[in-house]
Amino acid sequence: MTEEKHLADVPDWGYLLGEFNSAYRFRSAGGSKIIRSHMRTVRERLSRCVAGKPEVRFSEPKSLPVCAHLGRAIDNGERDSMSSMVRAIEKVKDSLVWQYGYEKLPQHLTNRYAFADILSPNGPVICDDLTLGLVLFAPKTTYPAHAHKGITESYICLSGATSENDAGVYVPGSMIINVPEHKHAITTSDREPALLAYAWTGATDDLAHQTMVFSRRQKGA
Numbered sequence: 001m002t003e004e005k006h007l008a009d010v011p012d013w014g015y016l017l018g019e020f021n022s023a024y025r026f027r028s029a030g031g032s033k034i035i036r037s038h039m040r041t042v043r044e045r046l047s048r049c050v051a052g053k054p055e056v057r058f059s060e061p062k063s064l065p066v067c068a069h070l071g072r073a074i075d076n077g078e079r080d081s082m083s084s085m086v087r088a089i090e091k092v093k094d095s096l097v098w099q100y101g102y103e104k105l106p107q108h109l110t111n112r113y114a115f116a117d118i119l120s121p122n123g124p125v126i127c128d129d130l131t132l133g134l135v136l137f138a139p140k141t142t143y144p145a146h147a148h149k150g151i152t153e154s155y156i157c158l159s160g161a162t163s164e165n166d167a168g169v170y171v172p173g174s175m176i177i178n179v180p181e182h183k184h185a186i187t188t189s190d191r192e193p194a195l196l197a198y199a200w201t202g203a204t205d206d207l208a209h210q211t212m213v214f215s216r217r218q219k220g221a
């Protein structure tokens with residue numbers, strides 16, 4: 001059953017959105033025009049959404065097996081450069097709805113991966129042109145190559161170490177950007193979980209009905 005509220009009724013969610021806003025306002029774009037433009041789009045859409053006093057629709061909180069790693073991911077993240085966002089996540093963690101989301105999730109990921117939306121066309125905070133959320137990976141996980149149709153995706157690393165397409169190592173405070181149709185695979189380090197925040201910008205329909213396109217059929221999928 002879904003309980004309807006507004007953002008002002010759940011201040012911890014407002015503080016968490018404030019942390020997203022700060023991250024997309026004050027963290028460096030590293031000189032990249034594409035990243036700077038994406039960051040501006042995220043914070044403009046977020047600011048407009050919050051100014052409109054959005055509805056918040058909470059579903060029943062849901063945990064998945066990878067959530068056994070969330071405590072450790074938060075502990076590590078609270079000691080690193082994204083600590084204020086990680087502390088804000090800690091305050092809302094009991095009301096998160098963790099999900100796999102995509103119909104053809106490779107079977108080996110069922111214990112190693114989940115995501116939780118924070119703001120999207122489908123909630124919990126309702127916003128029709130932006131999606132914000134969290135993704136959690138167990139240690140030693142590979143999320144296979146996939147792409148997003150019509151969506152520009154960014155990740156901010158909050159805890160742990162992550163690489164994408166074997167092209168670099170991203171630690172707390174780093175931002176990764178994937179433009180529409182860009183194929184990307186994510187791996188995490190051997191011993192520690194990884195927690196990342198994500199932002200998706202795109203058309204409402206693409207955000208609300210996004211399906212994952214894996215580049216190869218996965219065994220067991």
Ligand SMILES: [Fe+2]
Pocket residue numbers: 146148153178184
């Ligand atoms: Fe992705």
